[in-house]
Amino acid sequence: MEFPKPHVHHPDASHTHTVILLHGRGSDGPEFAEELFSSSTSRGQNLPSCLPSYRWVFPTSRDRWSTTFEEEMCTWFDAYSLNDIHERQELQKDGIRESILHILNILKEESRLLDGRFSHIYLGGMSQGMATALWTFLAGTAMGRIQGPIGGLLGFCGWLPFAQQLEQLFSESSLTPGSSQAQSLMSGFFFDELAGEISRSDQPTDCSILSTPVFLSHGSDDPWVSVELGRQASRVLRRTMVRVDWQEFTGAEGDGHWVKEPEGFDQILKFLEG
Secondary structure: OOOOOOEEEOOOOOOOEEEEEEOOOOOOHHHHHHHHHOOOOOOOOOHHHHOOOEEEEEOOOOEEEEOOOOEEEEOOOOOOOOOOOOOOHHHHHHHHHHHHHHHHHHHHHHHHHOOOOHHHEEEEEEOHHHHHHHHHHHHHHHHOOOOOOOOEEEEEOOOOOOHHHHHHHHHOOOOOOOOHHHHHHHHHHHHHHHOOOOOOOOOOOOHHHHHOOEEEEEEOOOOOOOHHHHHHHHHHHHHHOOOEEEEEEOOOOHHHOOOOOOHHHHHHHHHHOO
16 A cells, blocks of 8 residues: 655645644544644744745655554554553664655655755654654664755654664663764664664765754643653654753643643744744
């Protein structure tokens, strides 16, 4: 089954930037866009109104079998348990790899529309969408599909698959964020554990890509994805990336599994404005 066509919100002014955002498990691109744009910043405006020259792209995953729910679901990969995200992790690999390649193709098309300016593209997601977006970036650098820093990575109420293994890997060496060693370790892990039959690129990686800014936020009262998983993701990324901003909040809609309004949307806006 192929991936559906992404939902696109076109800019109201001349196109200068693109934001690619991935939905959570059981949602889809149009639904995520509607929910996100129904929330406002403290200006009383939603994000597209504040950023009229930005193009917003909301990909939709294809349906895939959920081992936990025993049914087909719109999900980026098969996560067996959110209570213990490390349980049966092998189920995640095929979906993560397939979704990574799909999102990288979207990223390539958006860079074409921006005359190759990856620095004007932001990539992120919500919940499982955050998990997929982070690995898309990390895999894209390892594969040579992303050359140079992008505008930014952002994620909400999510996690980083295989973070536990990465923490252990990084603890065995003294890393400097943004270094060639950090890039090499992360790339090596991707090709050893996730890449499958994807071949390594002969093209050397520009380590300046690790200067891509990262913004992550998470509700400390989130009942669906523990804030500890978000904290773990930020710790891992801080071992490799130069700039990682981590924010926690309480009392968001959706029982805490959402972005806090308006404060959280103010933070997103500030990040996207650079």
